[in-house]
Amino acid sequence: IQLVESGGGSVQAGGSLRLSCVASGITATRYCMAWFRQAPGKEREGLGTIGGYGSVSYADSVKGRFTLSKDYADNILYLQMNSLKPEDTAIYYCAADVSRALWCPDESDEWPAWGQGTQVTVSS
Numbered sequence: 219i220q221l222v223e224s225g226g227g228s229v230q231a232g233g234s235l236r237l238s239c240v241a242s243g244i245t246a247t248r249y250c251m252a253w254f255r256q257a258p259g260k261e262r263e264g265l266g267t268i269g270g271y272g273s274v275s276y277a278d279s280v281k282g283r284f285t286l287s288k289d290y291a292d293n294i295l296y297l298q299m300n301s302l303k304p305e306d307t308a309i310y311y312c313a314a315d316v317s318r319a320l321w322c323p324d325e326s327d328e329w330p331a332w333g334q335g336t337q338v339t340v341s342s
Contacts (some may be wrong), residue, residue: 219244219331221312226336233302233340239295239312239333247290248329250315250322252329255308255338262311262326268295270319302340309335 226235239251248270256262266276266286274286285298295312313329315322323329 219312219316221333223312223333223336226338229302231340231342234300237297237310239339241293247293248319250318252293252312252313257308267322269322304340304342306340309337311335
């Protein structure tokens with residue numbers, strides 16, 4: 219599986235962005251996917267996970283502001299980000315585990331497939 223993120227950019231605080239992660243090289247669509255981010259000098263942070271049948275969980279830091287969704291027909295994972303804050307500035311990554319559909323990994327080092335990341339910069 220190959221993962222390619224897009225949609226990052228620069229935005230002012232309070233603005234919105236939608237990130238996309240296109241999965242290719244695989245015909246299956248029902249598997250775990252997730253969004254992570256990593257800010258300079260900080261550890262990689264999990265933002266949310268979507269299971270193979272649509273169950274979604276969010277980190278407390280983004281709950282109510284960020285929304286994960288997936289287009290199963292085109293195998294694209296989305297991250298809608300609203301009410302962005304300067305502390306949301308980071309490189310955003312998508313991850314996938316095609317061996318799981320229900321019980322998705324908890325820790326970042328458990329996810330076997332990663333995209334290259336897309337930069338999000340939020341200015342005050």
